[in-house]
Amino acid sequence: MTHGLTHANPSKLRDLCPALQNKIYFNYGGQGPLPTPSLDAIIASWKRIQELGPFTTDIWPYISAEVNKTRGRLARLCNVPAHRLALSENVTTGCVLPLWGLPLEVGDHILISDCEHPGVVAACHELARRRQLQVNTLPVKQLRLGRDEHAQTDHDVLAAIEQQLTTRTRLVVLSHLLWNTGQQMPIAAVAAQLRQHAAQPYLLVDAAQSVGQIPVAEAAQAADIYAFTGHKWACGPEGLGGVAISERMLTEAHPTVIGWRSLQDETRAVADDPDPFHHDSRRFEVATSCVPLMAGLRRSLDLLEQEGSDGDRLERIRTLSEHLWRDLQSMHGVSPLLKGPPPAGLVSFQMHSEAEQSIPSELVKTLGAEQIWIRDLADPICLRACTHVCTSHNDLEQLTQGIRRISTQNQGG
Amino acid sequence: MTHGLTHANPSKLRDLCPALQNKIYFNYGGQGPLPTPSLDAIIASWKRIQELGPFTTDIWPYISAEVNKTRGRLARLCNVPAHRLALSENVTTGCVLPLWGLPLEVGDHILISDCEHPGVVAACHELARRRQLQVNTLPVKQLRLGRDEHAQTDHDVLAAIEQQLTTRTRLVVLSHLLWNTGQQMPIAAVAAQLRQHAAQPYLLVDAAQSVGQIPVAEAAQAADIYAFTGHKWACGPEGLGGVAISERMLTEAHPTVIGWRSLQDETRAVADDPDPFHHDSRRFEVATSCVPLMAGLRRSLDLLEQEGSDGDRLERIRTLSEHLWRDLQSMHGVSPLLKGPPPAGLVSFQMHSEAEQSIPSELVKTLGAEQIWIRDLADPICLRACTHVCTSHNDLEQLTQGIRRISTQNQGG
16 A cells, blocks of 8 residues: 555646556656657657758758757756757767766776666776776665665765775766665765865766756756766657766867767868867767657656656655655565665665565566566666656555565465 | 650659658758658657557567667668678767777878768877877879779779878778769779788778668678668668678777677676677667667668669669769759769769859759759869659759759859
8 A cells, every 4th residue: 555645646747658558667767658749749840850851951940949959958957058968869878978088097097886887887997998097986885775864875975985086086987866776876065075186086977867857957067977868757759868068078078979060160071170179068969860859858858847846846756756665665575775765766675585486587577467567677686666757656556566466475375 | 954864663752752742852962851651660669669668578579679670671781691780870970989999009090081071080080189090091082984984983992092001001981972072982892902901901981872872782791880871862760870890890899889788788787897798780889779760761771672673773863863964064164073974873063153153052042942952062162962763854854954044144144
């Protein structure tokens, strides 16, 4: 049973998402559902491009407006000026393109948290191999306090960083919301801490789980690279994201994957041009991408806004995740990873049993057979359910009943 | 007047493209029109993803099938095994991701043709700056013979390469079809030539203008990096392309922009893993991209095939471009760049007049006001009209009449 959950504010967004009509969905952290109006906006944009273009003098004002509106919208979300916001295909591109342009020297150190996504970790290790850097690990996986004790978590994160920083640390890599434990990192405080450090390390933040879920302006402004996607919590189409880049990145980092969008003059190649690239975020953009996606992402952000302010939405997400957390906490043989209600909507937990069906991947399948969808994670081995503004009371009931059933079977026989 | 053009084979593809219904279109080399069935396939894919997922155990077989079908289709087009074909967002990504993974040493030389796209040139220059390489130029811009004398052109290209190769040349960058002059490069012969060279230079081929227009299998098999997009001559959606990669690239080049798709095990990051990446083309793929585009590109390729075999389509394109070339050739004050009929569908030309309206960008606007769309290029300064299988007799008539009108005004007063 989920206790005291208000029915006062049913989600309009929910009704607009076909993906949510035939299943009980908790994988917003993997991919969010695409609302029908967003798909309609994408289709309309494609038709408009065909009507005006696709490659005519008439099309450029439309494309520019699409790019500028989207860049502006994502920049406002991050509360950074538009010239600091680059569009990207996905979180990885947003992280790695600026990352590989950093002015690092042989022997410099990178400090990476032990909760980063494997893709980002592998990119850092390959960068380290190529540039002969040392990779150090920042332990945050064991920080398991709930949101009520976030001050202690913040303190522990800053202390761990203080302990791991060396005189050669030039880059710190830390997610805003940890994708596995669901813990929130104090990005602005970390940025302030790094500014006090003699080596002035850059701060790369994987914001895959934060944009669309929690207010991000403070963190996005403070980070050097704040990379996100539109297709998870923002419920936009797959294939479009953004990255907020600090002023010093714009002057100190070189573009990596260069294409016509990176160039000040895209019409001709000038040999030995000492200054070929845009001085703003476009130096980290590449070439032709799927413009119609932009209208879809903006529409999804509109629909999210209609669900309430950033703060209101987080409040709702937290109410839902707290209920789920409490239900899980109360079940025999089930342990949430966090020792208190989660800071946002990521609720990770473990089941204790030798029974085959409590192997996480098997449990995902068992619940999936009832069209209840959560996911399993490998490190730490656990299950993860995400609550979003479109999560319903019934969703939570179905999930907790499903888990309780399996848990009871495991215990009882 | 366009002479002797058969009306026997009207294009079905043409009727399926909304972009071709309200304009006279010659910018296939910039972006091709998207047929309605391809947009429908994209929409259907999006809906299917929402129905099955977007992130559930039920969705993965569908996503895998989409990726595998698309990879297989593009691999067959290039006549390479599927494990040598990576999907990419655009031509630039396809070129640059493998490019930056090449094992180059300080002091190595790169040889780039003087007809490469500015994005690729800038990427090579930035690579040279970072790795301290020397960039040399391969002159092919002045090769202006028509397709009837292609043997001479082929000979001249090979001779120019022979002359520019040094003992340190480790990379040659050459487009298959030059985007400005429309000339075709003998890629397979160049590859054979480079294999005889002691330094065994890699061959990077920008295939932006060739895939969907001319048979590419021989060149794609021979190159080390053969990068193309689906959104030009193949009439697919913007944001999806591919790159054929040689076996030696797969073993010798490192991935650059790394994401979960590059990794053998995407579920966890293993510190000091000596072998984290896929051994096939996926090492050059990154992370989440727009899966629904794949169904659209395949549909467009189906529709192209229905227009005739590769060879038949090229024959048709050539018939059209030859007619355009002859008409332009016959006009006072108009000079095609090539001295004979073009090898494919790119027809570049210059107008000789001091009149303001013969400034290329002005001429583009003047024709555009009549909904006749060609483009101007900066190097060499010229105009470019592309003929494709969906170009009609009437399109050619309208274009030549428009140019003749302007030309007459320029000459007459």
